[in-house]
Amino acid sequence: MGGRAASGNGGPTTGDGAVRTPRLERGRSALGPALELVHTGRAPTRAVLTSELGVTRATAGAVAAELEALGLIRIDARPSAAAGAQGRPSHRLSLADDGPVALAAQVHSDGYRAALVALGGRIVASAPGREIIGPDPAHVLRSVVETGVRLLEETGRRCVGAGLAVPSAVAEPEGTALNPLHLAWPAGSPVREIFADRVREAGLDGPAFAANDVNLGALAEHRHGAGRGARDLLCVATGHRGVGGALVLDGRLHTGSSGLALEVGHLTVNPEGHPCHCGSRGCLDVETDPLALLTAAGRTPDPNGSLLTQARELIRTQKDDPAVRAATEALIDRLGLGLAGLVNILNPDRIILGGLHRSLLDADPERLRAVVADRSLWGRSGGVPILACTLDHNSLVGAAELAWQPVLDDPLGALTAQG
Structure with a gap:
């Protein structure tokens, strides 16, 4: 019967009895880590992706192909070698130019800015809004989301989610802005809930998040910039x-x-x-x-x-x-x-x-x-x-990182759930 035997849980085993994970299952579990490697620029080629994931070349190839099928990355048709590189040429990996985007927004004392941010922290489109920030967060956040919707309509991009940067500490898990000192908002305003409501009202897919603007700037710089x-x-x-x-x-x-x-x-x-x-x-x-x-x-x-x-x-x-x-x-x-x-x-x-x-x-x-x-x-x-x-507008890029995180965690599940 060879070296494989049926295991108690229905999966194949190795000769020593350990359960062997099918290649397809291994590949699916690697989709998120693989996308994050390309997203942060740490896997410019399929060879580097193979090494970083610790999988076989075949598994890395299958993972890259599935991410490409999801419209998230592109794989060069012909392998190439970087100047001065040693070893076999490898297929280069890049982020899809026409892929989905996250809606990012930042509110500050002088108004707001909305943007569409692709994987890799690339701002596809943005628009500032000059507005007096009154005591009702819902008012400006409605304007923010409406601006984002116009950008989506102009670009024809699919939206995976939305993130908001605010100049205040944001308490977890409630998502309340505890001290928006330089805005007229009341302390403890439920900004995440309000923002999520505006996003749903606009008919946008995907989850909505909110966090402190400097925290988000640091996150963006750590993934894509000086950090x-x-x-x-x-x-x-x-x-x-x-x-x-x-x-x-x-x-x-x-x-x-x-x-x-x-x-x-x-x-x-x-x-x-x-x-x-x-x-x-x-x-x-x-x-x-x-x-x-x-x-x-x-x-x-x-x-x-x-x-x-x-x-x-x-x-x-x-x-x-x-x-x-x-x-x-x-x-x-x-x-x-x-x-x-x-x-x-x-x-x-x-x-x-x-x-x-x-x-x-x-x-x-x-x-x-x-x-x-x-x-x-x-x-x-x-x-x-x-x-x-x-990074220019690093808090916006960081806000987008919040919206992208579910996709980075589970690309297939997140995008399939959104239809």
Whole structure:
């Protein structure tokens, strides 16, 4: 009867009695890991995919073919070798240019932006919305989803789900925005539920998610940007108002026991500084955001324009103005002090800065790094790399990652369920 025998659960066994998983079943279980490898750029060829999955060439080929049949990736018809590469040429793998997209949205103090984001973190289309953010989250989220629907109609893309980035800690598992300090929303607004309702009303397929904007920016940068390859990644960013932080530990976003970890905006960096919304004084949130820079430079903010854009333009176009230079240096010193404290506590292997903080780093990288080194316990001996975030609209890309995650977990199941 040969070396195989019927097992008790109906599956074939090896000669030593171990149950052998059929190749088709092994391939199906590898669809998600395979898609994530291509999605994050870690499997550019079928040979690399085979190695990373730890499967046979035949199984890797079957997996890639099924992902292509789902409209998620493309396989080059002819194998090719990279310049200088050794060994047998391999079929190159790429993400489908015309594949499905996730609807991503970000709400901030100056309005909102909606976008369609494909696999690989590629923004296919986006549209900003200038709108006064009133006390009812449902109002602006209806506008957000309507904008996204128009983008879907214009592009003809299939939507796998929706993700929302908000400037607030978002409690898990409720999905409530606990402290939308720079919006008029009530504390504890059920933003995930409201967003999901608007998505369903629009007739869109797929689940809907919501999370803190800086957490999502860090997730996007870790998968597709300046954080790729970092094990313990610290992200600190200031957008239109306020300061947020996020931490990726051992490759996974760290959100704490209920989604509220790393509220770095409320580290005190200037005890005699401005009063903060949290009740303290001199926090990063009010000492290193765009309004802080404009105020320190003696500029009156334009109420009709983006504070972030105004602050960035001030640094870019008037950096030699004594008042602008002094304000920039003051914010760099305060930011460096906050980063040093975080380095002492968290010991990250990389720091990335976004929003206005990215502009402060560009303005005087040596000054910022020197402040961190002088004030951190391990700064002089280790020298933690401090880099600028590289993705445009990384919070939008991160919001899309939330919507893509069910597909990355189970491509066949997620796409089949949506019909």
